[in-house]
Amino acid sequence: xxxxxxxxxxxxxxxxxxxxxxxxxxxxxxxxxxxxxxxxxxxxxxxxxxxxxxxxxxxxxxxxxxxxxxxxxxxxxxxxxxxxxxxxxxxxxxxxxxxxxxxxxxxxxxxxxxxxxxxxxxxxxxxxxxxxxxxxxxxxxxxxxxxxxxxxxxxxxxxxxxxxxxxxxxxxxxxxxxxxxxxxxxxxxxxxxxxxxxxxxxxxxxxxxxxxxxxxxxxxxxxxxxxxxxxxxxxxxxxxxxxxxxxxxxxxxxxxxxxxxxxxxxxxxxxxxxxxxxxxxxxxxxxxxxxxxxxxxxxxxxxxxxxxxxxxxxxxx
Amino acid sequence: xxxxxxxxxxxxxxxxxxxxxxxxxxxxxxxxxxxxxxxxxxxxxxxxxxxxxxxxxxxxxxxxxxxxxxxxxxxxxxxxxxxxxxxxxxxxxxxxxxxxxxxxxxxxxxxxxxxxxxxxxxxxxxxxxxxxxxxxxxxxxxxxxxxxxxxxxxxxxxxxxxxxxxxxxxxxxxxxxxxxxxxxxxxxxxxxxxxxxxxxxx
Numbered sequence: 093x094x095x096x097x098x099x100x101x102x103x104x105x106x107x108x109x110x111x112x113x114x115x116x117x118x119x120x121x122x123x124x125x126x127x128x129x130x131x132x133x134x135x136x137x138x139x140x141x142x143x144x145x146x147x148x149x150x151x152x153x154x155x156x157x158x159x160x161x162x163x164x165x166x167x168x169x170x171x172x173x174x175x176x177x178x179x180x181x182x183x184x185x186x187x188x189x190x191x192x193x194x195x196x197x198x199x200x201x202x203x204x205x206x207x208x209x210x211x212x213x214x215x216x217x218x219x220x221x222x223x224x225x226x227x228x229x230x231x232x233x234x235x236x237x238x239x240x241x242x243x244x245x246x247x248x249x250x251x252x253x254x255x256x257x258x259x260x261x262x263x264x265x266x267x268x269x270x271x272x273x274x275x276x277x278x279x280x281x282x283x284x285x286x287x288x289x290x291x292x293x294x295x296x297x298x299x300x301x302x303x304x305x306x307x308x309x310x311x312x313x314x315x316x317x318x319x320x321x322x323x324x325x326x327x328x329x330x331x332x333x334x335x336x337x338x339x340x341x342x343x344x345x346x347x348x349x350x351x352x353x354x355x356x357x358x359x360x361x362x363x364x365x366x367x368x369x370x371x372x373x374x375x376x377x378x379x380x381x382x383x384x385x386x387x388x389x390x391x392x393x394x395x396x397x398x399x400x401x402x403x404x405x406x407x408x409x
Numbered sequence: 410x411x412x413x414x415x416x417x418x419x420x421x422x423x424x425x426x427x428x429x430x431x432x433x434x435x436x437x438x439x440x441x442x443x444x445x446x447x448x449x450x451x452x453x454x455x456x457x458x459x460x461x462x463x464x465x466x467x468x469x470x471x472x473x474x475x476x477x478x479x480x481x482x483x484x485x486x487x488x489x490x491x492x493x494x495x496x497x498x499x500x501x502x503x504x505x506x507x508x509x510x511x512x513x514x515x516x517x518x519x520x521x522x523x524x525x526x527x528x529x530x531x532x533x534x535x536x537x538x539x540x541x542x543x544x545x546x547x548x549x550x551x552x553x554x555x556x557x558x559x560x561x562x563x564x565x566x567x568x569x570x571x572x573x574x575x576x577x578x579x580x581x582x583x584x585x586x587x588x589x590x591x592x593x594x595x596x597x598x599x600x601x602x603x604x605x606x607x608x609x610x611x
Contacts, residue, residue: 161541162492163492163493163494163540163541163544164493164494164540164544165493167492180491180492182492189492210493213491213492213493214491214493216451216491217451217489217491217496218448218450218451218452218498218596219448219450219452219498219534219536219594219596220550220586220589220590220591220594220595221594222590222591222594223548223550223586223589223590224534224536224548224550226538226546226548228540228544228546
């Protein structure tokens with residue numbers, strides 16, 4: 093299954109948005125895990141992938157554990173000094189929103205602002221929205237803001253090997269380290285794995301457990317961080333949550349205009365990755381924290397990142 | 410009224426004068442038209458019903474001028490949701506028609522016919538929005554204008570005076586909300602479907 097760039101990017105942002113918040117508990121619905129039961133909780137992410145002229149933005153807002161559903165024109169706006177975009181699209185998780193912000197100039201400062209746009213938030217309706225434009229007024233969240241500075245793009249990502257035939261294999265991942273920042277940027281390595289047996293394809297996501305998350309330009313990683321044996325009762329692999337699998341399915345269906353069937357991930361016959369050919373798309377994220385204008389839950393987070401990718405191939409035969 | 414519509418009306422008036430009297434040269438028919446309105450956008454209306462009553466005057470045995478009125482029930486679009494609100498739109502329409510009705514009788518009791526002409530509409534669009542529990546709104550806007558219709562049907566005579574008719578037709582209302590909104594948001598409304606009805610000749 094060939095993945096388009098946009099599928100890979102959106103999957104990367106989703107994997108990123110989920111992972112920086114959550115623990116590893118699996119849940120079976122579209123509620124964002126790890127949301128505290130009290131107070132305002134906000135999760136905001138901005139990522140620009142190598143070779144892409146836009147920043148993928150995502151935001152999820154919760155009040156007392158419940159999604160703060162925006163209505164009446166309240167919407168999150170993401171902007172650089174050159175451009176802005178409204179986060180109108182539903183994210184995968186209930187209460188989350190997303191959009192792509194044009195950034196051909198590779199600007200690093202990303203601002204988020206809750207604005208009130210009753211007309212723009214009705215675009216896409218089939219009838220004349222200017223004639224039916226009742227405005228209930230701005231909500232309590234309007235005016236809240238946050239900002240993040242994207243770190244430099246991880247350059248020259250390379251692997252000591254790209255073809256593997258055993259889950260006991262390992263490789264050395266390298267990239268150009270950045271000058272030390274205060275606080276330091278951290279490195280995350282996540283994967284989109286697709287395995288096929290000639291008739292079926294399985295996909296899943298993992299996050300590699302690194303020796304350390306420092307931006308030192310090198311990391312030794314084992315293949316068993318991405319390829320596993322389904323008969324192994326204690327795999328070392330760290331999955332992205334099941335919601336990410338469902339999200340990948342939705343993305344693939346959406347981006348293929350429905351050409352990919354709904355049961356793309358519903359494998360009646362489970363493919364054992366360790367026994368089959370797999371393509372591993374590794375995403376290396378260099379990320380740093382941003383800041384909010386108003387007090388939020390201490391667990392709230394805004395993270396900016398830039399990412400690169402490299403493909404590895406596993407074939408046990 | 411456009412030049413074409415004016416010309417059409419003049420031709421009809423010319424054809425029906427002088428009046429030629431034929432026995433049972435008048436027919437009143439009433440129909441229920443089942444249709445799914447379409448605006449060419451992202452609308453997804455449910456099936457609705459439009460009632461119409463027509464007066465047909467035969468100035469030739471095979472050709473009548475037909476005039477009528479139509480009025481619909483409230484036809485609902487699907488409930489939708491976006492970042493602004495959960496909303497549902499609906500429309501009601503009414504109007505007048507004027508046209509020609511040629512017929513071909515292929516047996517004692519059966520004939521096929523066509524209808525075509527111009528129409529005048531008055532359509533009301535309603536949008537109801539729910540923002541959150543306790544905050545909602547409903548707005549209504551009306552628009553009027555011209556359009557055209559075309560149809561073809563089969564009529565079966567139960568008696569010399571009473572007929573049953575089954576028809577497929579399409580009505581097109583042009584440029585709704587023209588002059589009230591921007592040109593990009595002006596739209597045409599098409600109601601296509603089938604109707605069943607009864608006619609009474611006299």
